[in-house]
Amino acid sequence: MRIGVVTFPGSLDDVDAMRAIALAGGDAVALWHGESDLRNVDAVVLPGGFSYGDYLRCGAISRFAPVMTEVVTWAGRGMPVLGICNGFQILCESHLLPGALIRNDHRTFVCRDQRLRIENNRTPWTSSYAENAEVTIVLKNGEGGFVADEPTLELLEGEGRVVARYLEVNPNGSLHDIAGITNAQGNVVGLMPHPEHAVEDLTGAGTDGLGFFRGLAMLSA
Amino acid sequence: MARYVVDVMPKRKILDPQGKAVLGALPRLGFEGVTDVRQGKRFEVEIDGDVTDDGLAEVRRMAETLLANPVIEYFTVHPDEPPVEPAETTPNVTRDDS
Numbered sequence: 652m653r654i655g656v657v658t659f660p661g662s663l664d665d666v667d668a669m670r671a672i673a674l675a676g677g678d679a680v681a682l683w684h685g686e687s688d689l690r691n692v693d694a695v696v697l698p699g700g701f702s703y704g705d706y707l708r709c710g711a712i713s714r715f716a717p718v719m720t721e722v723v724t725w726a727g728r729g730m731p732v733l734g735i736c737n738g739f740q741i742l743c744e745s746h747l748l749p750g751a752l753i754r755n756d757h758r759t760f761v762c763r764d765q766r767l768r769i770e771n772n773r774t775p776w777t778s779s780y781a782e783n784a785e786v787t788i789v790l791k792n793g794e795g796g797f798v799a800d801e802p803t804l805e806l807l808e809g810e811g812r813v814v815a816r817y818l819e820v821n822p823n824g825s826l827h828d829i830a831g832i833t834n835a836q837g838n839v840v841g842l843m844p845h846p847e848h849a850v851e852d853l854t855g856a857g858t859d860g861l862g863f864f865r866g867l868a869m870l871s872a
Numbered sequence: 873m874a875r876y877v878v879d880v881m882p883k884r885k886i887l888d889p890q891g892k893a894v895l896g897a898l899p900r901l902g903f904e905g906v907t908d909v910r911q912g913k914r915f916e917v918e919i920d921g922d923v924t925d926d927g928l929a930e931v932r933r934m935a936e937t938l939l940a941n942p943v944i945e946y947f948t949v950h951p952d953e954p955p956v957e958p959a960e961t962t963p964n965v966t967r968d969d970s
Binding site: 707708711712715743744749750751753754755756757758796798799800824 | 882885886887889890892893938939941943944
């Protein structure tokens with residue numbers, strides 16, 4: 652399966668995401684923010700980082716990149732899209748996902764090995780996890796507090812659209828301990844922790860993150 | 873030159889960590905009786921020509937599209953004094969819009 656990774660000005664984790672896709676058995680394809688060409692990919696990852704320096708609001712300017720017009724169009728047709736950290740922020744700004752990410756409630760950047768529960772394994776990005784699997788994936792963000800109004804939170808909870816939830820510690824003030832959500836169709840996933848940094852034993856806290864990329868690779872098999 | 877001001881503020885229900893930090897600092901500096909501080913953003917948008925209703929509507933669209941995120945923020949738009957013209961030619965228009 653061809654999985655594209657978009658590089659925006661200020662993206663940080665695009666290379667790690669491509670490496671994670673390759674390790675999971677996928678075919679990683681580099682995509683450029685300024686081009687409207689998705690290069691016939693089957694899925695897209697919006698990686699972490701600080702696109703446009705987080706100016707205005709995180710993801711607010713990247714949302715209008717030429718590539719995002721294509722991403723929004725194809726996401727509407729069911730193409731799997733995963734936004735990690737800054738990518739999650741871009742998906743919210745694009746209205747592909749509800750809610751928003753705001754500055755951590757404790758006002759400091761957080762970097763830790765985070766316990767998570769994968770509560771929804773019905774998305775293409777989480778299909779290789781057992782339901783309610785507990786995993787450890789590194790988290791690093793300054794503006795990772797997920798917020799939404801009460802009706803939206805009820806909708807997300809009621810429809811099982813909370814994909815991942817923080818365990819033990821709420822690291823950033825996210826409402827309902829939400830670490831990741833999906834859209835109504837279940838093809839677009841936003842995730843604040845970084846599975847692409849948890850794919851090799853040599854670095855990080857293990858390989859629990861590989862499942863996010865292996866799920867799609869298995870789909871194509 | 874027409875100048876419009878867009879004020880963007882975090883919604884009351886949304887946590888404002890930056891405002892909270894300022895609120896915490898003020899008493900330490902001896903400012904007493906401060907009960908709340910909210911921190912927002914101010915944009916000054918300059919457009920060719922005079923202040924008009926169309927210009928105001930255009931700036932409002934800018935705010936809706938880019939300057940504010942309605943999920944977490946609200947905004948007001950109003951014309952402001954042009955930066956260089958004398959005060960007597962300033963259009964006598966003040967309008968708040970939320």
